[in-house]
Amino acid sequence: MINLMLGDCLERMKEIRDGSVDMILTDPPYGMSFQSNHRKTKHSKIKGDSNLYWLDDWCSELYRVSADNTAHYVFCSFHHVDKFKQALERLFKIKNVLIWEKNNTSMGDLKGDFAPKYEMIIFIHKGRRLINGKRDPNILKFSKTKNELHPTQKPVDLLQYLIGKFSDSGQLIFDPFMGSGTTGVAAKNLNRKFIGIEMDKGYFEIAKNRIESA
Amino acid sequence: MINLMLGDCLERMKEIRDGSVDMILTDPPYGMSFQSNHRKTKHSKIKGDSNLYWLDDWCSELYRVSADNTAHYVFCSFHHVDKFKQALERLFKIKNVLIWEKNNTSMGDLKGDFAPKYEMIIFIHKGRRLINGKRDPNILKFSKTKNELHPTQKPVDLLQYLIGKFSDSGQLIFDPFMGSGTTGVAAKNLNRKFIGIEMDKGYFEIAKNRIESA
């Protein structure tokens, strides 16, 4: 079962039944500008809300739709980790903050700072979910995707790893900020069901095509 | 110049002159025991939440004693990164969150979680301080010290690396939570001046001996 919705996730999530989702795996917009004058490959502009006013309502809906005894992942940069952690913490149990170590660094302040080489992944439980297989360290090394369709596209193998560790075959994975649909591809590859929501029509079509042909 | 003080850093810091410190490098107590009690209540009141009530006053004093255009490091676990980031952010500029990747993992939840393999280091500026040498990634691999004198003892080579990157020979390093004195040893090895404060008399003596014989 694959269910893709075009629209604002705060609205469309209302259509999802209480306790029906076995894993949320998503990469919310951080509220940064993606338009760089130096990037060769330009992506369409993504709406940046740096005030993150929607966070609390969003977390409440996530809690409502998720089943008991499930584990979930929310990608996050260190710039906003405090706000995301506190919003999630009101309802979920913060289990860990995983570090996705990339194979490259990004730009940032070249003279007064260290070079960004990772993204954070807030790992939460509703109730208690046991790990599948062995317990791995909380630093995960995966190479970045080449020729990205979306500026923050995640590697499929990273998402498949995360899905495999804390969900079972046939369970339902949910991504409220679908982007180019990598979470859906990973879910389908592992025989999970999937619900994805995306507001941008261009990315929605890309996601639909990618997941169909996966 | 090495100046070691026995006492509560919130009190003893008052003796340090405005703008006299070139780098703060410290590992504050996290108050983990309070945290675990608090977890049982889901809709937690922030008031009386943990023993981090001293954070805001502490940050104000750090800001007062530090010179303009200086860089500083505060160690932190992911459990409390939100509170430390927000307290520091009121006055300092958050530049980065560094990841100290250890060579081993610690215990934690063996069945429902990933294994902790890192500590966070909040990296802040007062004004703007340029890097010494090249710009390195924000994931730092250093092996843990063996036969520790203190439960959260840091490797000397890690602290020397951090000191070397953002301070100069002859400048003053300050550690308000000195513990077993590793920051002082690193500072002395690199010909920096040092002020350290420690409340516990046992650790104070250990630190004094270690720094003297460094």
Added chain:
DNA sequence: ACTACGGTTGAATCCTGAA
């Protein structure tokens, strides 16, 4: 005119991995 402030624009510059 003279700052002061806010928003926008464009230049800078470095490590890593892939070719």
Added chain:
DNA sequence: GTTCAGGATTCAACCGTAG
């Protein structure tokens, strides 16, 4: 080896407006 491209960017200069 050697070259080359690119990266959830930051900083500073530059206007336009307001006081």
